[in-house]
Amino acid sequence: MKHYRKHDYDLAQIRRLLEPGPVVLVSSAHGGRTNIMTMGWHMMIGFTPALVGCYIDPANHSYDMVVASGECVINIPTADLLEQVIGIGNCSGSDTDKFARFGLTARPGVEVAAPLVAECYASFECRLADATPNPNAPLFVWQVVRAHVAAVPKLPETLHYRGDGQFMISGREIDTRSRYPGQTR
């Protein structure tokens, strides 16, 4: 599988990739082990600092790992990783080394111990934000502390989950800046 050559990316711009709503792969590390989960329930919460909210059900093995480590990496897979995205979502890190099983490559991060997935187009290193909105519910607020994004392709095809094994693939782009020059961000 292709390894994306990723470059440092402006944290204030990560919404360009996350706000359209792609399925992401959340990688984590704790106690000498790594894990990956497939996640569709996330949203932007802030630009600066770059904050991302997500829901991780406590039934997931990754829940314990991200709570214990306070870190994760949010990776954006391209559409060619469809089979890995599905497979990762349908087994548990409690008894599976998902990097090995799905032929994915863990790369060290700069700021966090959780690994980057080399085969993903973008990887955002995250730390649990100081102020967790609700420590009693499985809602997480992550501060993205380092972003790595491939320069090519400029806007890859991403996977957007509908449930029940059905995905929407990102389509064409529309740029309205010239028509609405005064608009907000």
Add this chain to the structure above:
Amino acid sequence: MKHYRKHDYDLAQIRRLLEPGPVVLVSSAHGGRTNIMTMGWHMMIGFTPALVGCYIDPANHSYDMVVASGECVINIPTADLLEQVIGIGNCSGSDTDKFARFGLTARPGVEVAAPLVAECYASFECRLADATPNPNAPLFVWQVVRAHVAAVPKLPETLHYRGDGQFMISGREIDTRSRYPGQTR
């Protein structure tokens, strides 16, 4: 503009439309006035009850209206409403009747006083969930109490925002159910 004929829709299935990450129009009503805002920062939080999380900045006029009323309607516009989506996001309900200005039609809801947008493909009537994760931060958890979705087209083109006036339009669909019969939802 086209009015979608919408039908009652299974609340446990709304993720099919929201999880792919479309821009939504949030309509509200309070004190005899209505408002609409464009919103891209939302995520699914639960199936049953159907919970949706979102971030609404207090600078928005809609923030005061949904806090005061405890209700809103999350409407999903199709790609042909691009100009309305942009325009609604670039003016304030404090001095603008957005339904009138953008030629949109308010329809009464069943469960909430906030109006449905007739020109939108889907409308989800929402009440603030009993347990707000964090009353001190502008994160909202909505329980969808009634869903209205058009039967045709089955999966319309939706708008997915990248910021700075750039949108991704939803593309083709992939159904993997036959290939992965044992997968989870």
